[in-house]
Amino acid sequence: xxxxxxxxxxxxxxxxxxxxxxxxxxxxxxxxxxxxxxxxxxxxxxxxxxxxxxxxxxxxxxxxxxxxxxxxxxxxxxxxxxxxxxxxxxxxxxxxxxxxxxxxxxxxxxxxxxxxxxxxxxxxxxxxxxxxxxxxxxxxxxxxxxxxxxxxxxxxxxxxxxxxxxxxxxxxxxxxxxxxxxxxxxxxxxxxxxxxxxxxxxxxxxxxxx
Amino acid sequence: xxxxxxxxxxxxxxxxxxxxxxxxxxxxxxxxxxxxxxxxxxxxxxxxxxxxxxxxxxxxxxxxxxxxxxxxxxxxxxxxxxxxxxxxxxxxxxxxxxxxxxxxxxxxxxxxxxxxxxxxxxxxxxxxxxxxxxxxxxxxxxxxxxxxxxxxxxxxxxxxxxxxxxxxxxxxxxxxxxxxxxxxxxxxxxxxxxxxxxxxxxxxxxxxxx
DNA sequence: TAGATTGTTAATCGATTAACAATC
DNA sequence: TAGATTGTTAATCGATTAACAATC
Numbered sequence: 001x002x003x004x005x006x007x008x009x010x011x012x013x014x015x016x017x018x019x020x021x022x023x024x025x026x027x028x029x030x031x032x033x034x035x036x037x038x039x040x041x042x043x044x045x046x047x048x049x050x051x052x053x054x055x056x057x058x059x060x061x062x063x064x065x066x067x068x069x070x071x072x073x074x075x076x077x078x079x080x081x082x083x084x085x086x087x088x089x090x091x092x093x094x095x096x097x098x099x100x101x102x103x104x105x106x107x108x109x110x111x112x113x114x115x116x117x118x119x120x121x122x123x124x125x126x127x128x129x130x131x132x133x134x135x136x137x138x139x140x141x142x143x144x145x146x147x148x149x150x151x152x153x154x155x156x157x158x159x160x161x162x163x164x165x166x167x168x169x170x171x172x173x174x175x176x177x178x179x180x181x182x183x184x185x186x187x188x189x190x191x192x193x194x195x196x197x198x199x200x201x202x203x204x205x206x207x208x209x210x
Numbered sequence: 211x212x213x214x215x216x217x218x219x220x221x222x223x224x225x226x227x228x229x230x231x232x233x234x235x236x237x238x239x240x241x242x243x244x245x246x247x248x249x250x251x252x253x254x255x256x257x258x259x260x261x262x263x264x265x266x267x268x269x270x271x272x273x274x275x276x277x278x279x280x281x282x283x284x285x286x287x288x289x290x291x292x293x294x295x296x297x298x299x300x301x302x303x304x305x306x307x308x309x310x311x312x313x314x315x316x317x318x319x320x321x322x323x324x325x326x327x328x329x330x331x332x333x334x335x336x337x338x339x340x341x342x343x344x345x346x347x348x349x350x351x352x353x354x355x356x357x358x359x360x361x362x363x364x365x366x367x368x369x370x371x372x373x374x375x376x377x378x379x380x381x382x383x384x385x386x387x388x389x390x391x392x393x394x395x396x397x398x399x400x401x402x403x404x405x406x407x408x409x410x411x412x413x414x415x416x417x418x419x420x
Numbered sequence: 421t422a423g424a425t426t427g428t429t430a431a432t433c434g435a436t437t438a439a440c441a442a443t444c
Numbered sequence: 445t446a447g448a449t450t451g452t453t454a455a456t457c458g459a460t461t462a463a464c465a466a467t468c
């Protein structure tokens with residue numbers, strides 16, 4: 001199993017290689033990739049070991065070949081189907097983002113507990129009541145669940161989604177969610193992030209002033 | 211300097227202690243905090259060493275006292291002033307979120323390069339043209355800069371904000387941004403996160419099927 | 421007192437970096 | 445060939461966990 005951190009970097013490196021492809025750069029050294037990405041050259045070479053694509057000491061890496069191999073590993077061409085729970089501000093921003101910009105991600109359905117929001121379409125996705133989650137998911141195989149509820153019921157929704165067979169979850173709520181082994185969960189706690197940045201910004205200002 | 215990971219956990223623990231305060235729970239053991247947070251009890255005790263608030267073997271930790279001490283450490287009562295660059299969907303969602311829910315964060319100004327968006331107020335923040343960033347920041351001390359531009363100019367904006375004296379940055383764009391020492395930067399790359407979750411969800415499904 | 425938990429140090433684990441023989 | 449870079453192993457660094465004497 002390739003570590004999470006390596007996958008993260010490979011995703012970024014792939015976008016960098018895409019730019020190099022656009023400018024018709026045929027070869028690239030790990031040192032150049034380091035400059036472009038901010039990762040160390042040693043780390044890039046180590047990450048590329050997981051990809052199984054060899055460069056050579058003369059030219060470095062073949063941009064096109066490496067790109068293709070990373071794409072194969074990440075399977076970025078495969079479409080992921082998703083559902084979203086919580087059609088508030090953030091939920092709508094996410095829906096909107098994906099309906100426009102992300103060809104390989106499709107949102108199949110959205111859910112909300114506000115009855116006035118259901119039976120509509122938002123950014124191309126039908127909106128159902130939260131009580132219908134299990135019912136709707138019976139008929140479809142969904143890869144990823146997105147939780148954008150405002151508060152407090154994130155865990156119960158996560159539990160439902162896991163029970164329905166979803167293997168990947170992204171939780172944008174401020175309540176950290178826990179899932180059993182065998183489920184990949186990403187907690188994006190924006191409130192926590194802001195508090196963290198506020199803390200370190202203060203520390204750094206104080207450091208500078210002294 | 212307290213490590214980032216510890217600060218993250220203290221922020222979460224503080225919200226858990228808040229709930230315990232609400233239910234008038236006077237004392238709590240590290241084992242109970244572990245159950246509530248998902249962190250190990252050993253890790254919680256280690257984190258609390260940084261806080262400098264001692265529990266005791268008989269009752270555990272005094273909820274109210276520990277809460278107050280963490281609040282003091284994190285300075286969560288101090289208001290942070292922020293500016294936001296890029297008034298698109300995500301930018302508006304963030305503005306909206308903070309104007310409603312976060313009393314200790316105020317957005318002082320927003321910036322966009324679309325002229326039709328300027329000279330208005332969005333969620334209580336005046337919107338200026340991007341070219342005015344340096345000018346506006348001359349008159350105000352801003353703690354945190356939020357970058358929600360759609361693409362490609364995130365780095366140049368980050369560089370401007372750093373030059374204006376901002377010490378904390380949150381970059382929501384899909385372009386990773388680099389800053390010098392002495393600046394705290396959080397890259398929240400939502401596109402990357404979705405690709406990562408898609409990858410691991412696929413891996414986990416394949417594992418299960420075999 | 422006996423039993424459980426704390427605060428803290430030592431051991432372990434995992435990830436990053438340094439080093440270098442093999443290679444072009 | 446000489447010089448630079450690769451792929452990979454060893455060394456280092458940092459964070460988490462285990463262990464346990466001190467404590468209530």
